[in-house]
Amino acid sequence: MEYETALKNYENQQEEIQHHKRFIDRFRASAARAASVQSRIKMLNAMERFQKPEKPFTLEFEFPQCSHVSGDVISLRNVTFGYNSKEILLNGISQNIGLDSRIGVIGANGAGKSTLISLMLEQLKPIKGDVVRNRKARIAVFTQHHIDQLDLSMSPMDFLLAKFADDCRSLIYLFIVIILSNNNKQYIYNIEEKRPAEYIRNKLGAFGLSGEIVNQRMVFLSGGQKSRVAFTILTWEIPHFIIMDEPTNHLDMETIDALIGAIHKWNGGILVVSHDQHFLMSAAKKFWSLSIKSGTIEEFVDLGKAKDFASHRA
Numbered sequence: 001m002e003y004e005t006a007l008k009n010y011e012n013q014q015e016e017i018q019h020h021k022r023f024i025d026r027f028r029a030s031a032a033r034a035a036s037v038q039s040r041i042k043m044l045n046a047m048e049r050f051q052k053p054e055k056p057f058t059l060e061f062e063f064p065q066c067s068h069v070s071g072d073v074i075s076l077r078n079v080t081f082g083y084n085s086k087e088i089l090l091n092g093i094s095q096n097i098g099l100d101s102r103i104g105v106i107g108a109n110g111a112g113k114s115t116l117i118s119l120m121l122e123q124l125k126p127i128k129g130d131v132v133r134n135r136k137a138r139i140a141v142f143t144q145h146h147i148d149q150l151d152l153s154m155s156p157m158d159f160l161l162a163k164f165a166d167d168c169r170s171l172i173y174l175f176i177v178i179i180l181s182n183n184n185k186q187y188i189y190n191i192e193e194k195r196p197a198e199y200i201r202n203k204l205g206a207f208g209l210s211g212e213i214v215n216q217r218m219v220f221l222s223g224g225q226k227s228r229v230a231f232t233i234l235t236w237e238i239p240h241f242i243i244m245d246e247p248t249n250h251l252d253m254e255t256i257d258a259l260i261g262a263i264h265k266w267n268g269g270i271l272v273v274s275h276d277q278h279f280l281m282s283a284a285k286k287f288w289s290l291s292i293k294s295g296t297i298e299e300f301v302d303l304g305k306a307k308d309f310a311s312h313r314a
């Protein structure tokens, strides 16, 4: 039985029990109602009671809310690119990506989706045109590569302590400075909570990793759990914009739904390349369809039309 139905049945029965109990309490001393009272007592004693159902665990992610940055995150100005000048892959592309954009990128295999990402991240230089990045906006990138980079012989806690050693050292210094300069115990206690291990626990907790698991070697973690460590790293510096290349390829359904939920609750923007229709429909609000033939991008709000464009022009 579904949790909601079981809970409803339990609550209805509790209400009914209370109703009978009130009747019994009210007329216990009444001779005229003695038979009714006895009958209700018997009924309550014979009633088969529902157990209060346990709420099933649902995995939830939380991306840290980012500060406001004005202007576009990335602007593509008449960008043309090919790995060699004879084969132009992307042809005169102009698009502005706002901070709150939710863009899904689709296109046939080899159309140039990953290349577009590399251009946006300035890992590649256009042959013509410009990519202008807003230096105030922090951009994070998520690909399968980021899960592969985890050192499985380490625990999530040790891995993050090592990876973000500088940040952790700053927290320790901050802690010491506060201790030395302030005798207010409550204040010290608050800061103490932010010590590295605790800080990392909170960060991992936002992705549903808690308890013993944070100290277990990652080789023992499931694929979904490892991806959650990768998401913790992804959002460590509180990005304003996240670029994802096929994020759902190695995620289980539970993790995909948690990721969609996190995107919905988050105030930053995303651009995602994906073949996963469910994920695209749930996470993106507009779709860039990349034509392999013309090397251009057309924007759609309807995923079906975007797919038609990508396939007809291929």
Ligand SMILES: Nc1ncnc2c1ncn2[C@@H]1O[C@H](COP(=O)(O)OP(=O)(O)OP(=O)(O)O)[C@@H](O)[C@H]1O
Pocket: 083, 089, 107, 108, 109, 110, 111, 112, 113, 114, 115, 116
């Ligand atoms: N470093 C490179 N040097 C030369 N050609 C490349 C390089 N990287 C990719 N290509 C070629 O550029 C084209 C576009 O590749 P890209 O990976 O951007 O496409 P994609 O749309 O992401 O494809 P897929 O959906 O298969 O991942 C392909 O024909 C690919 O073989």
